[in-house]
Amino acid sequence: MRRVSYFVTHFQSMTALTFGITFVRHGETQYNKDGLVQGQAIDSPLSEIGLQQAESAGRYLKDVKFSNVFVSDMLRARQTAEMIMKHNSSCSNLQMACDPLLKEVSFGIAEGGRMQDLKDMAKAAGQTFPGFTPPEGETQEQVKERVKKFLEKMFQQIQSEHWRENSLSATPEPSPVEGKADDGMKGVPVHAMVVTHGAYMYMVMRYLVEDLDCPLPQGFDKALMFSVSPNTGLCRFILTLGKEDDAFKLSGIRCVFMHRGDHIKK
Numbered sequence: 001m002r003r004v005s006y007f008v009t010h011f012q013s014m015t016a017l018t019f020g021i022t023f024v025r026h027g028e029t030q031y032n033k034d035g036l037v038q039g040q041a042i043d044s045p046l047s048e049i050g051l052q053q054a055e056s057a058g059r060y061l062k063d064v065k066f067s068n069v070f071v072s073d074m075l076r077a078r079q080t081a082e083m084i085m086k087h088n089s090s091c092s093n094l095q096m097a098c099d100p101l102l103k104e105v106s107f108g109i110a111e112g113g114r115m116q117d118l119k120d121m122a123k124a125a126g127q128t129f130p131g132f133t134p135p136e137g138e139t140q141e142q143v144k145e146r147v148k149k150f151l152e153k154m155f156q157q158i159q160s161e162h163w164r165e166n167s168l169s170a171t172p173e174p175s176p177v178e179g180k181a182d183d184g185m186k187g188v189p190v191h192a193m194v195v196t197h198g199a200y201m202y203m204v205m206r207y208l209v210e211d212l213d214c215p216l217p218q219g220f221d222k223a224l225m226f227s228v229s230p231n232t233g234l235c236r237f238i239l240t241l242g243k244e245d246d247a248f249k250l251s252g253i254r255c256v257f258m259h260r261g262d263h264i265k266k
Contacts (some may be wrong), residue, residue, distance in 0.1 A: 019067075019189070021236065023229075025231055027079070032047065038113060039110070043076075043196075051083070056264060059263070064182050069085060070154060070195070074140065099150060102196045104197035109134055130203075146200075155241065177257060198229060205225065205258065216255055228244075230261045231264070233259050236256040
């Protein structure tokens with residue numbers, strides 16, 4: 001791994017902690033349906049279809065155990081998280097942690113306009129979308145910095161809340177991926193759900209795969225690796241914090257699945 005040194009925390013008595021993260025994109029909004037750019041300036045609610053998608057995601061994940069829930073502070077993400085948590089008994093005593101670091105990417109002057117116009121702007125600049133920065137928008141490096149800050153903050157919280165009762169002497173063996181909602185979570189004691197946005201998730205995937213050298217699932221089509229997840233699409237990763245010279249850092253990471261949308265009603 002090239003850049004795992006970002007996440008170093010000092011403790012004295014834990015050997016390792018393995019935990020899962022499931023990223024969820026919010027459900028559809030009217031802006032999504034109409035092909036318009038939302039970004040940060042437009043805090044739109046879920047559409048009727050979006051509410052149905054969030055309901056479907058909640059039913060799909062109803063038996064998956066979560067220990068933490070982190071959510072963008074934007075309305076469409078909060079509504080999605082609320083719907084999923086409503087169906088999940090493990091979330092009954094959890095509090096949603098809303099974090100502005102999980103906001104959608106800012107698209108500057110393109111916000112409120114047509115998505116096709118944004119793609120045309122990217123093409124005219126010799127670039128592709130996602131990845132293009134319109135005038136007054138966030139650059140990829142700025143978004144990546146937000147991603148890093150959020151992950152570091154989340155890792156700190158997971159360590160402080162869960163390391164004592166869930167520290168392990170060895171990393172659990174990878175469990176088989178069978179197309180089930182709890183894929184990858186066998187023997188994994190801690191599991192965070194993170195509800196955020198399409199372009200932001202795109203940057204998370206790039207950071208985990210390119211910067212932290214996360215291996216992709218076997219047989220996964222690399223052409224889809226950096227596509228935008230569908231509304232309420234799911235991506236899951238398993239990470240391990242290990243001990244090294246009385247310090248703890250990210251020592252292992254793998255992707256269980258990416259852009260899963262089996263639950264979405266067509």
